[in-house]
Amino acid sequence: MAKNNKKSEIEQLKAEVERLKKEIKKKKKYGLVWEPKIEDVVELCKQKLPVLKEIKNKEIITDKNKPVNLLIEGDNYHALSVLNYTHAAKIDVIYIDPPYNTGNKDFKYNDMYVDLEDSYRHSKWLSFMEKRLKLAKFLLKDKGVIFISIDDNEYAPLKILCDQIFLEKNYIGTIVRRRRQSQANLSKNLSVIHEYVICYARSDKSELRRIPPVINNADFKNPDKDPRGSYVTMPCSNKGGAVYEIITPTGKKYVDEWRFTEETYKSLLKDKRIVFPKKGEGKPRYKLFLREKKEEGVIPNSWWDDVASNQEATRELKDLFNGKLLFNNPKPVELMKQIINLVIDKDGIVLDFFAGSGTTGEAVLNLNKDGGNRKFVICSDDKDNNGGELKIVSDICYPRIKKVIEGYKNLKSKKVKGLGGNLKYFRTNFVDYEEPTDRNKIKLTEQATEMLCVKEGAFELIEENKKFKIFRDTTHYTGIIFDQIAIPAFKKAIKDIKGKFSVYIFSLGDETFDEEFKDVKQKVKLSPIPEAILRVYRRIFK
Numbered sequence: 001m002a003k004n005n006k007k008s009e010i011e012q013l014k015a016e017v018e019r020l021k022k023e024i025k026k027k028k029k030y031g032l033v034w035e036p037k038i039e040d041v042v043e044l045c046k047q048k049l050p051v052l053k054e055i056k057n058k059e060i061i062t063d064k065n066k067p068v069n070l071l072i073e074g075d076n077y078h079a080l081s082v083l084n085y086t087h088a089a090k091i092d093v094i095y096i097d098p099p100y101n102t103g104n105k106d107f108k109y110n111d112m113y114v115d116l117e118d119s120y121r122h123s124k125w126l127s128f129m130e131k132r133l134k135l136a137k138f139l140l141k142d143k144g145v146i147f148i149s150i151d152d153n154e155y156a157p158l159k160i161l162c163d164q165i166f167l168e169k170n171y172i173g174t175i176v177r178r179r180r181q182s183q184a185n186l187s188k189n190l191s192v193i194h195e196y197v198i199c200y201a202r203s204d205k206s207e208l209r210r211i212p213p214v215i216n217n218a219d220f221k222n223p224d225k226d227p228r229g230s231y232v233t234m235p236c237s238n239k240g241g242a243v244y245e246i247i248t249p250t251g252k253k254y255v256d257e258w259r260f261t262e263e264t265y266k267s268l269l270k271d272k273r274i275v276f277p278k279k280g281e282g283k284p285r286y287k288l289f290l291r292e293k294k295e296e297g298v299i300p301n302s303w304w305d306d307v308a309s310n311q312e313a314t315r316e317l318k319d320l321f322n323g324k325l326l327f328n329n330p331k332p333v334e335l336m337k338q339i340i341n342l343v344i345d346k347d348g349i350v351l352d353f354f355a356g357s358g359t360t361g362e363a364v365l366n367l368n369k370d371g372g373n374r375k376f377v378i379c380s381d382d383k384d385n386n387g388g389e390l391k392i393v394s395d396i397c398y399p400r401i402k403k404v405i406e407g408y409k410n411l412k413s414k415k416v417k418g419l420g421g422n423l424k425y426f427r428t429n430f431v432d433y434e435e436p437t438d439r440n441k442i443k444l445t446e447q448a449t450e451m452l453c454v455k456e457g458a459f460e461l462i463e464e465n466k467k468f469k470i471f472r473d474t475t476h477y478t479g480i481i482f483d484q485i486a487i488p489a490f491k492k493a494i495k496d497i498k499g500k501f502s503v504y505i506f507s508l509g510d511e512t513f514d515e516e517f518k519d520v521k522q523k524v525k526l527s528p529i530p531e532a533i534l535r536v537y538r539r540i541f542k
């Protein structure tokens with residue numbers, strides 16, 4: 001009897017050990033832990049789905065051949081959800097400058113400022129950032145890169161959060177930037193004059209571009225009139241390099257450790273890139289041509305101490321608004337230009353979903369002075385600015401972009417010429433959608449037109465009636481058919497139009513009515529709506 005009891009006790013203990021083992025497995029062993037906090041803007045999406053509403057009177061068009069930039073006013077959780085449908089895997093560069101969570105009226109959660117006394121302040125910030133970064137990840141192209149400005153308040157948690165979302169292997173590095181030139185006597189122990197830009201690739205296909213090297217042209221000469229232009233000479237000897245014998249034109253022999261393999265050296269010699277400093281004698285040196293050095297560029301440094309400071313950024317913004325300081329802590333245009341240049345050349349889309357005063361937009365317009373076609377998508381809420389009276393988008397960001405595009409008078413009353421460009425202004429809007437009823441699907445489709453135009457980049461309305469609409473851009477057409485009975489009328493309308501069509505057709509299910517478009521198969525690409533949108537929203541809002 002006692003033996004049996006003992007046995008069952010052992011069995012129980014074994015079962016308990018197994019249970020505990022399973023529990024331990026479930027627990028996170030390494031990484032970031034925080035208290036998830038419910039957010040109103042996220043909860044809202046359980047009953048209402050976000051869409052875009054265009055504010056037509058805020059459109060700025062100066063040149064139809066230039067790209068159309070987008071400004072989205074609203075909470076960026078909603079804007080990013082919409083962009084997950086319209087811009088999935090289309091963005092080259094994301095730059096964000098989120099609230100640093102300093103406790104000093106810079107971060108609002110559920111419409112309340114989070115202060116230093118709030119014991120959940122880090123949890124709230126991480127909940128907020130995680131949701132947005134997860135959405136942002138889907139927007140990046142395979143080759144895309146995300147940059148996030150941050151300071152010591154949240155650097156460490158943000159780094160680990162990004163390792164989880166973008167993966168540690170995609171961490172490119174952290175740029176340390178000098179944010180002020182002068183002493184900062186703001187904290188007791190250290191004068192903090194730097195902050196960070198954390199940088200992650202979307203995949204191993206992303207690569208930062210090389211940047212132009214700092215060159216002193218005077219160092220480059222051309223004493224032998226080399227047709228390849230001016231050059232400097234650099235030593236061929238190199239500690240730890242390949243060992244072989246080099247014979248100079250005068251017959252002198254050197255055995256050394258060399259920078260190049262013997263084979264490469266021979267081909268450089270043949271290419272007349274090797275010089276011997278003392279009239280055919282002396283250890284060989286190789287020619288480094290100015291043109292090649294410029295083309296080759298250099299890998300960017302992680303320490304940026306000479307890119308404009310935040311003080312300069314404040315001056316730039318004041319210059320646009322008659323000397324008034326409307327916004328605290330904007331980033332400098334030059335910083336944004338350098339970051340964008342690290343990823344794209346003359347084309348590509350840049351997204352900033354914490355746009356604030358709109359510096360990223362100005363930087364893109366500025367870069368396009370080189371004839372480029374870069375585009376921006378910027379998003380910001382239109383809340384009060386750091387507790388002040390002004391609204392961020394209506395009073396600061398939008399007027400700034402308008403001034404930069406159309407021109408303005410600066411502080412010295414000098415006219416600054418507009419850079420030109422186009423902007424479309426959208427506000428996030430909502431469609432009731434608690435249940436997938438037919439009525440709700442019809443409502444969503446009716447209000448999805450702007451989203452579809454944004455997805456296709458086609459904004460010029462060329463035909464409209466109750467049953468369908470047709471838009472055009474420089475490369476193709478977009479059709480939206482609200483009722484399948486209008487298919488024959490739509491086909492008639494496009495019969496004589498040459499070009500490709502993206503056609504969105506209303507369907508309560510997933511039907512694209514391929515049979516009815518059989519004869520124009522080459523010309524049209526069909527997608528069912530609202531199903532295509534709902535598919536994305538089901539993933540996000542579950």
Ligand SMILES: C[S@@+](CC[C@H](N)C(=O)[O-])C[C@H]1O[C@@H](n2cnc3c(N)ncnc32)[C@H](O)[C@@H]1O
Binds near residue numbers: 074076355359383
């Ligand atoms: C630090 S500022 C960005 C400044 C910007 N880099 C510039 O140069 O002007 C952060 C901005 O994000 C905005 N913001 C904060 N939370 C947001 C949210 N949930 N949705 C949209 N914008 C938000 C704030 O209103 C603020 O203007």
